[in-house]
Amino acid sequence: MxxxxxxxxxxxxxxxxxxxxxxxxxxxxxxxxxxxxxxxxxxxxxxxxxxxxxxxxxxxxxxxxxxxxxxxxxxxxxxxxxxxxxxxxxxxxxxxxxxxxxxxxxxAALLKGRANYLCHYRLNQARGEPRFHSREMAAQFQRIVAWGGRTKMGDLAEVEGLGEDSPLIPIVTSTVDNCLGSECPFFSDCFVVQARQRAQSxxxxxxxxxxxxxxxxxxxxxxxxxxxxxxxxxxxxxxxxxxxxxxFFGEAVSARPLVELARDAIAECKEVPGALASVQEPARVLEQATRALRAAMDDLPVRGTRSRAAELDAAEAALEALARALKDMAAVLEPLRSTSPGFEACMFRVGDYAAKLRRWRDIEGAAGEENGDEDMPPPPDPDERMPVSLPDDADSVRWYELTARGFRLSRTPLDxxxxxxxxxxxxxxxxxxxxxxxxxxxxxxxxxxxxxxxxxxxxxxPSPFDWQTQALCYLPKRMPEPSSRDYGQALVEAVRPVLEASGGRAFLLFASHRALREVAALLRESDCPWPLFVQGEAPRGLLLERFRASGNGVLLGAASFREGVDVAGNALSVVVIDKLPFAAPDDPVFEARLEAIRRGGGNPFRDEQLPQAVIALKQGAGRLIRSETDRGVLVLCDPRLLGRSYGKVFMDSLPPLPRSRDVADVQAFFAGDREQAGILPE
CATH class of the missing domain: 3.40.50.300 (P-loop containing nucleotide triphosphate hydrolases)
Structure with missing residues (x-):
């Protein structure tokens, strides 16, 4: 057919x-x-x-x-x-x-993950809890309470002013781990259940x-x-x-769920008289052990493999302390699990987190007993909650990632x-x-x-845009190698006349945050006449809002601005890409994939690094022309595009933009005089 x-x-x-x-x-x-x-x-x-x-x-x-x-x-x-x-x-x-x-x-039906829906049980548990760090947070919580009494869908997107990263969201929503399911006293009114029923029909x-x-x-x-x-x-x-x-085909244990487990166990004591006396201390120790592990990992790189973490004795000791805290928590919860569905859910979470932690710590494949965890409860029934077959160690990588106040210990499949x-x-x-x-x-x-x-x-x-008249690809001359110490300065000098021709209205997209900060500093030192919006100095959404409103701004961003950003019209007329966006060498999952390709007889650069970078470049370039009436210049600064054989793969993957190496052509483009510029497609 x-x-x-x-x-x-x-x-x-x-x-x-x-x-x-x-x-x-x-x-x-x-x-x-x-x-x-x-x-x-x-x-x-x-x-x-x-x-x-x-x-x-x-x-x-x-x-x-x-x-x-x-x-x-x-x-x-x-x-x-x-x-x-x-x-x-x-x-x-x-x-x-x-x-x-x-x-x-x-x-039709709209279905989101459970973290988007108000949980009546969690909201009820949070009332009266001293979890709010500011008056504004407490006021927002009261707005959620009032909205929760009248909403029909329970979708938190309905709550005005509640950001996706609000600390209130995990307090008033459920997770797979802490959901009580049909045992919940609010089950008949559950917004998640109702959303799924709508989706079913x-x-x-x-x-x-x-x-x-x-x-x-x-x-x-x-x-x-x-x-x-x-x-x-x-x-x-x-x-x-x-x-x-x-x-999703891997597994992870992170700081926030561990802290939430400790706090949820305390909150559950309200339902069971006398439980607080036994739960309070192990819950405090668990929360403390979680924070102590993050502090112990301070001397590690932000991202690294399990074997790298094992080199730090303080981190190993903190991991052992966390395992003991989970074991002690299990011992206290075991006799309480039959007293309430909430304690039953907490008990499941303790076993789940302990099992994940054992698997992550187990470098040589030693059994849990050898790690001193012989008294831990068995991991959750795989048929009940998570029937996922995890790959063997040869087909996965164990690694960690640190955030400002947390950590994530992950086991990720390579394929x-x-x-x-x-x-x-x-x-x-x-x-x-x-x-x-x-x-x-x-x-x-x-x-x-x-x-x-x-x-x-x-x-x-193909895109319906008229690339011959709507856009131009400019490749500056005499750019040094991207590894050169003065590459940032050369980029500013190459881009400055483009920005002068366009009157700002530009995205500068960088392969690294270090390069982004360097160029931002150089532009500010050079008395830049355009307002600068620099990633990291304000939330992403606010930066975009201010950029659009400015009319002549220059926004400096990294990978997160390469996609999902739509600025149509005159507000954006230049996109500058500093270097070919090859993946960072400090990504342990990426490095493990490359090694697996190498072991399998493949070519890591050809089979993984190059295609991934091509896709990333296309995403960044795609920010420029968003409608039939947009006009703009794509500036590709990396000299490897013309100086290396693989550069052709990048260029052939982009839309058919006319190309030039003469900044006068850019100036003529913005002056609307393309014929005089003599720009021809390549």
């Missing part, structure tokens, strides 16, 4: 064509051939229960391209997006518009990647009772999936292709993976290999 003879493909093309239902119903809709090709290919995948990888260039309109066949097919479809913000946009804006234009009455369910992967990994964060019934999956922003999957392929095969559903950045040099082999996709259908849907 082809896109031309498929019934659903023809219907999708007609709906998106000039004179079709979307054009007649949506005032701003404009037909795009690439969008129609993409929609037809997705329709064929739906009808054949096939697998499609589709790169859709910026401006293609991929959201409408997959919503049309999803709605016309009548198949139960799961749409997964990269972030909760994109989830909300898709569910509240895009999906209703397309559904109404097509005139179909399919039922819906034709289209909008989720995010975290929820999708948690469910595929069977960690009961998602909606395992719904996924088996889905007939089609659409994974948008699919380039994020391989990295996220490695997190998730196998389990992902297994789950896809079991689903018997259609799978569509789409993003603006999936191909490397026009090929999808790297991405397909990451997900274990055997001979998928593929499609490159």
């Amino acid at each position: 082809t896109g031309q003879d498929s019934r659903l493909a023809r219907a999708a093309r007609e709906a998106l064509d000039d004179g079709g239902r979307l054009a007649s119903q949506l005032e701003t809709f404009a037909p795009r051939p690439a969008q129609q090709d993409l929609s037809a290919a997705i329709a064929v995948a739906f009808e054949n229960r096939g697998t499609l990888i589709a790169e859709a260039g910026t401006g293609t309109g991929k959201t409408f391209a997959y919503l049309v066949p999803a709605l016309l097919s009548g198949l139960k479809t799961i749409v997964s997006t990269g972030t909760r913000a994109l989830q909300d946009q898709l569910y509240h804006r895009d999906l209703p518009r397309v559904r109404d234009a097509l005139g179909v009455g399919l039922k 819906a034709d289209i369910v909008v989720v995010n990647h975290h929820l999708l992967l948690a469910d595929l990994a069977l960690k009961q964060e998602g909606f395992g009772e719904i996924l088996p019934g889905a007939q089609a999956f659409v994974v948008d922003e699919a380039h994020q999936l391989p990295e996220l999957a490695s997190q 998730v292709a196998g389990p992902l392929a297994e789950h896809r095969e079991r689903s018997k559903a259609a799978w569509v993976f789409t993003s603006a950045t999936l191909a490397v040099g026009g090929q999808f082999g790297h991405y397909a290999g990451k997900l274990g996709l055997a001979e998928p259908d593929t499609l490159l849907a």
Whole structure:
């Protein structure tokens, strides 16, 4: 079957064509051939229960391209997006518009992870607890209490002014570990249960990647009772999936859940008379041991392997103390577990964390008994909570990461292709993976290999933008090697005339925070006439808001600004990329992957480092042109693009921008005099 003879493909093309239902119903809709090709290919995948990888260039309109066949097919479809913000946009804006234009009455549902929904039990437990560090935090808590009495959905996104990183969220939401399930006294009013019930009866369910992967990994964060019934999956922003999957098919224990366990055990004592006398001290010791471990790891690099942590005696002693604290906590909770569902949940968490800690500490594969943990409760029943087969040590890496006040001890698989392929095969559903950045040099082999996709259908849907008139790629001359000490100064000198021509309105994207800080300092020392917005000096959202409002600002950002940032119009007219974004050498998971490729006879640079950097560069470059009316200059400073053989792979993966090495062409571009500049495509 082809896109031309498929019934659903023809219907999708007609709906998106000039004179079709979307054009007649949506005032701003404009037909795009690439969008129609993409929609037809997705329709064929739906009808054949096939697998499609589709790169859709910026401006293609991929959201409408997959919503049309999803709605016309009548198949139960799961749409997964990269972030909760994109989830909300898709569910509240895009999906209703397309559904109404097509005139179909399919039922849709929005489903988020449980950390997005108010938990009545946790809210009740938090009342009267001295957990609030400021008057503002206490006032926000009271607003949540008032909202909780009137909300119908329980989605915390409804609470005005509550940020995604608010410390109140873990206090008023549940986790897989502390949820009481059907034993909860508020179970009949549970917002998570209600959201899952709505999803069960819906034709289209909008989720995010975290929820999708948690469910595929069977960690009961998602909606395992719904996924088996889905007939089609659409994974948008699919380039994020391989990295996220490695997190969900691994395991970790971190500081915050340990501290929350200690505090939850204390809070549970309100329900059981006399329990506080025995629980209070081991809970205090557990919290203290958690904080002491973070302090003991201060002399370690921010990120490193398990073997690196083992070199520090203080850290090893603190790990042992934490293991003892968990053991003592288990001994106290054991006789209490039958007195309340809350204590039963705490007991489960102690066993789960202790088992993860044993596995992480066990460098040589020694048994738990040899670590002095013979009296610990057995780890949780794998069939009850987390039926995930973790890889052998040869196929995973144990590592740690430190934050300002916490730590995370992780065991991460090096390859998730196998389990992902297994789950896809079991689903018997259609799978569509789409993003603006999936191909490397026009090929999808790297991405397909990451997900274990055997001979998928593929499609490159080009952007509808007129690159010859809308954009220019400028590669400055005489740039030193990126490793040069004076590279930052050379970059400022090369970029300054570009900023003068554009009047600011620029993103400067850096491969490292060190380089970012250096260039920010150099610009400030040079009496920069444009307002500077520097990552790390304000929250990301606030920086973007101020940048847009400034009208002529220059924003300096690192990896997190390469994607998920949309600044259309005149506010952004220049994107500068300082160096080719090869992954940092201090990432223990990445280094372990490279070593595994080497052991398997592959070439780490060709097979992993290069394709990953190409995708990252495409993401950064994609910030520049976001609509048919945008105009801008992409400045690529790294001389390796022209001086090394692999530079061609990067250049061939970018949109077909005209290129120049003469800053006069940039000045002419912004003066609107392209003919005089003589800019030609390369």
